[in-house]
Amino acid sequence: MVPITLPHRLILIRHGETDWNREGRxxxxQDIPLNDLGRRQAAEAAERLRALAPGFAALDYIGxxxxxxxxxxxxxxxxxxLEAGAYRTDDRLKELTFGSWEGYTWRDIRKAEREQAQLRERDKWSFVPPGGESYAMLAERIRPVLEALPGETVVVSHGGVARAVLALVGAVPPAKAxxxxxxxxxxLVVTGNRADWL
Known part of the structure; x- marks a missing residue:
């Protein structure tokens, strides 16, 4: 994979917790809403952003x-x-799909589909769940989004997307990402080929 060098700072925020996150599903x-903790986490992320980027109002926002x-x-x-709905969305920033595994915990999957679960453990980056997509596929889906960012941007997305971004910019090797x-x-602040948590 040829890494992308972002010319502008990317400020990446994973969505807040949902009940399915808490249950390990x-x-x-699946379009699951935030829970109370997730809503607090979103407000906490806003305060971190305020401290990180005093000119936050002028940034591009996409989710x-x-x-x-x-x-x-x-x-x-x-x-x-800021106005709540005044930002862009992009379907390519949706979460990695797990196909028929969605709704289950990893414990359920290891029990019901032991062989498939073992294959995934050997190569999480390239493994495609039944009816789903791999991290490698996700990375190619979001690559054009990153390449087209107009300037310093706040992206609100998902855990899988953040892992793919880490690999795409070369901050972490794909297998580790x-x-x-x-x-x-x-x-998660991405500058060039470096990524740091704040």
Missing amino acids: LQGG SPMKRARETMDILRATLG SMVEIWQGKI
Whole structure:
């Protein structure tokens, strides 16, 4: 994979917690809303953004159109005193799809589809769940979005998307990127080929 060098700072925020996150269920393409903790995390991310980028009002804002990401973006913008719905969405920023595994926990999957689960453990980056997509496929889906960012941008999206971004910019090798913990309520700042949590 040829890494992208971003010419502008990318401020990436994972959506806040949902009940499925708390239960350890694979959400993927399911449109699950935030829970109370997730709404607090969105407001906390706004305060981190305020400290990180005093000129936050002038930044470009783009997000996944999925409910949990839109709720996070709306809360974040409202907390900052910005118009809640005044941002762009892009379908390519939707979460990695897990196909027929969505709604199940990893424990369920290891029990019901042990062989498939073992194959995934060997190569998380390239493994395609039944009816789903791999991290490699996700990375190619979001690459054009990153390449077209007009300037310093706030992106609200998902854990899988953040892992793909880390690999695309060369901050983490793809095999490791698929295993990186992506925090909710914190901010991942990508500058060039470097990524830091704030």
